[in-house]
Amino acid sequence: xxxxxxxxxxxxxxxGTSLTIQCQVDSQVTMMFxxxxxxxxxxxxxxTANQGSEATYESGFVIDKFxxxxxxxxxxxxxxxxxxxxxxxxxLCSVAHLGETDTQYFGPGxxxxxx
Amino acid sequence: AQKITQTQPGMFxxxxxxxxxxxxxxxxxxSYGLFWYKQPSSGEMIFLIYQGSYDQQNATEGRxxxxxxxxxxxxxxxxxxxxxxxxxxxxxxxxxxxxxxxxIFGAGTRLFVKA
Numbered sequence: 336x337x338x339x340x341x342x343x344x345x346x347x348x349x350x351g352t353s354l355t356i357q358c359q360v361d362s363q364v365t366m367m368f369x370x371x372x373x374x375x376x377x378x379x380x381x382x383t384a385n386q387g388s389e390a391t392y393e394s395g396f397v398i399d400k401f402x403x404x405x406x407x408x409x410x411x412x413x414x415x416x417x418x419x420x421x422x423x424x425x426x427l428c429s430v431a432h433l434g435e436t437d438t439q440y441f442g443p444g445x446x447x448x449x450x
Numbered sequence: 451a452q453k454i455t456q457t458q459p460g461m462f463x464x465x466x467x468x469x470x471x472x473x474x475x476x477x478x479x480x481s482y483g484l485f486w487y488k489q490p491s492s493g494e495m496i497f498l499i500y501q502g503s504y505d506q507q508n509a510t511e512g513r514x515x516x517x518x519x520x521x522x523x524x525x526x527x528x529x530x531x532x533x534x535x536x537x538x539x540x541x542x543x544x545x546x547x548x549x550x551x552x553x554i555f556g557a558g559t560r561l562f563v564k565a
Contacts (some may be wrong), residue, residue, distance in 0.1 A: 336495075366551050377541065378495075379556045382497035393552075418491055425493050431551055439545075441486070 337362055337430050339442035347448045348418055354390045356445045358428030363408035368429040369401070372444075384411040402441065418449045452477045454544050456556035463532045464564050470517070471527040471559045473542030481547045484525040486516065489539040489558075498540075501525060504545070529561075537563045 338361040347353050367384040382403055383391040390403035394414065405411040415422050428442040452478065453476040463469035486498040501509045501516045509516045523550040529536055542556040 350462070368551070372493075377557050380552060383551070422537070427493075427495060429495075438500055440497060441487070444493040446493060449515055 336438075337364060337432070339428055339430060339440060341428055341442040342447050343445060344443060345446040345448075347450060349450055350419055352418055353414055353416045354418065354447060355412050356426055356428075357412065358411045358413070358442055360409045360430050364430040364432045366431040367405055367410075367411045368431075368439075369403060369411070369413045370427040370429060370441075372425040372427060374423070381413070381426075382412075386388075402445045418447075420449045423447055423449045451492035452479075452482075452546065452554050454542055454543060454554055456542055456559050458559045459557075460560045460562065462562045462564060464545060465534060465556065467530055468528060468530045469532055469561065471529070471540050473525045473527065473543075473556060475523050475544050477523075477526060477541075477544065477546065479546045483545050483547050484513070484516070484518070485545070485553070486514070486525075486527045487541045487555075488536075489541060495541070499527070507530040514526075532563045534565060536565050537561060 342357045346386045369381040370378045372378050380393050381396045382392040384390050384403050384405040386405050402414045425444045427444045431439040455474045482503045484501045488496045499509050499511045501512045501518045508518050513530045515528045539558045539560050541558045543553050545553040
């Protein structure tokens with residue numbers, strides 16, 4: 336398994352501002368992902384964070400709105416840009432290591448409220 | 451296209467009794483993995499159990515077991531001897547193991563354990 340930490344754990348932000356969420360893993364992992372969970376909904380994949388290159392975004396998500404960095408195998412950031420109340424969600428970092436049982440682990444999440 | 455269906459928005463169970471949470475899936479790929487996650491009110495996603503499409507036996511992890519019926523494309527989670535701490539959202543998920551790591555999630559089932 337992997338121990339994943341996220342910062343901040345929660346935040347309340349004003350419309351039009353940006354927030355950067357950090358994800359730190361205690362071991363080198365192959366894959367890192369960012370998910371969004373809107374209130375009362377299931378999880379939706381935003382993007383796969385690729386080390387040293389641009390993230391791979393899912394349909395409906397763009398780099399200008401959700402820029403992602405992954406400078407090494409244990410760390411990634413997700414920025415939610417120009418926020419609106421519709422961005423109020425839980426944002427979850429997730430990791431997996433190819434070659435094992437393909438189990439995917441999740442961080443504790445960042446609970447974001449946009450006013 | 452892959453799809454995960456959880457038809458029970460909410461379930462109630464008496465403490466110490468067993469409960470089954472339903473999950474059906476649809477995929478044309480022969481190689482896939484099925485997962486169950488627990489999400490308590492804190493928001494963290496906790497991995498519970500994994501079943502590979504080629505596994506001959508049903509997966510078990512402590513009080514959790516997965517009733518895998520491949521022909522019916524169902525992967526129900528059975529929780530034995532329910533505890534108050536089992537009250538949470540439960541998500542069924544699936545991933546195609548041949549390529550990529552995109553995991554899709556069901557809508558979830560909220561379990562309430564009564565004392």
